[in-house]
Amino acid sequence: MTEKKTEPMTVLKQLNVLYVEDDPETRQELAIYLKRRVGRLRLASNGTEALRFLGERPPHLIITDLKMPEMDGLTMIKRLREKGWEMPVIVTSALSDSETIIEAVGVGIVRYVVKPIELEELLEQMNQVAQEIIKKEKCLVVLGEQCLETADELAEMEIKIKKEVTHFMKTTTGKGPRDLHVSLTAGRIEIRARGCLTRLEEGILVNRRHYSLVDYHRRLFYTENQQTLTTCLSQVTGCPVKLREVVCDSRKDQEKLVLEIP
Numbered sequence: 001m002t003e004k005k006t007e008p009m010t011v012l013k014q015l016n017v018l019y020v021e022d023d024p025e026t027r028q029e030l031a032i033y034l035k036r037r038v039g040r041l042r043l044a045s046n047g048t049e050a051l052r053f054l055g056e057r058p059p060h061l062i063i064t065d066l067k068m069p070e071m072d073g074l075t076m077i078k079r080l081r082e083k084g085w086e087m088p089v090i091v092t093s094a095l096s097d098s099e100t101i102i103e104a105v106g107v108g109i110v111r112y113v114v115k116p117i118e119l120e121e122l123l124e125q126m127n128q129v130a131q132e133i134i135k136k137e138k139c140l141v142v143l144g145e146q147c148l149e150t151a152d153e154l155a156e157m158e159i160k161i162k163k164e165v166t167h168f169m170k171t172t173t174g175k176g177p178r179d180l181h182v183s184l185t186a187g188r189i190e191i192r193a194r195g196c197l198t199r200l201e202e203g204i205l206v207n208r209r210h211y212s213l214v215d216y217h218r219r220l221f222y223t224e225n226q227q228t229l230t231t232c233l234s235q236v237t238g239c240p241v242k243l244r245e246v247v248c249d250s251r252k253d254q255e256k257l258v259l260e261i262p
Helices: 024-035 047-056 073-082 095-106 119-138 151-173 199-204 211-224 226-237
Strands: 016-020 040-044 061-065 089-093 111-114 141-143 146-148 179-185 188-194 242-249 254-260
Touching: 016 024, 016 047, 024 040, 024 119, 040 047, 047 061, 047 073, 061 073, 061 119, 073 089, 089 119, 111 119, 141 151, 146 151, 151 179, 151 188, 151 226, 199 211, 211 226, 211 242, 226 242
Parallel strands: 016 040, 016 061, 061 089, 089 111
Antiparallel strands: 141 146, 179 188, 188 254, 242 254
C-alpha cells in the first residue's frame, strides 16, 4: 500500500480565527475571503459577543474593528487581557482612529490594518503573526507560508536542500562533496560538507602547506557565488535565504555554511 502524498499545510490553515466587526456587509465580505485561508473562522458583531465566544473556545488570533455598539474593540481587548488571554489581536480601523489605535497598542494589539482593508496587506499581517504562533505552540519549522508538521516533511526538505547544494557545488567547481549533511531548524539552515576540495586545491596542499591560502580561496568562492546559491535555496524552500557564515578548514577538508531564513 502506498501512502498518498499530501501538500504541507499552510500556516494559516492551522489557526482558529475570531473576526469581530459590526458592519454586516464588511463582516460577510471579509469572512468569505478568510474562510478559504484559515483553519476555522468564527464571527462576532461586537465585543460582548466576541467575549462569549472566547469562553467557549479561545481562538489563536483575533481580528477586530474598534468602533462597535454594546462593547467596542478597545474595551474588548482590555477585558480579554484582564482575563489572562494573551492571543494576538489585529485591529482594523480608519486613520481617524489614530488616538484609539495608540491606546490599543498599550493593551496588547500586535498589528493594525487601515480601513478600507487591503486584503493582501491583511493576509501578510496574518501570516507574520501566524508564524510566531505556530513556532511558539508547536516548535515547527515554518518556511514562508509553508509549515513542516512532521519529521518526515522536515527530512524531505533537508534532502531537497542537500541535492540543491550538491548540484551547486558540482556545477560551479566541477566537483561535488564526498559527504554533505543538512540541518534545518527555525530560521536557520546549517550545511556541513566534507571532501569539497578540487584537484587544484589538493595540489596546492600536496606539501601540507598553504592551508590559509586555500581556506581564503574557498571562502571567496562562496562569497562570489552566494547569489546563485541563495537563489536556488530560496526556490526550494519557498522563502528568502541569506548566507550568514562560511567556515572552511582545508586541513580536514571540511566546510560549514550557515544560512538565515528571515
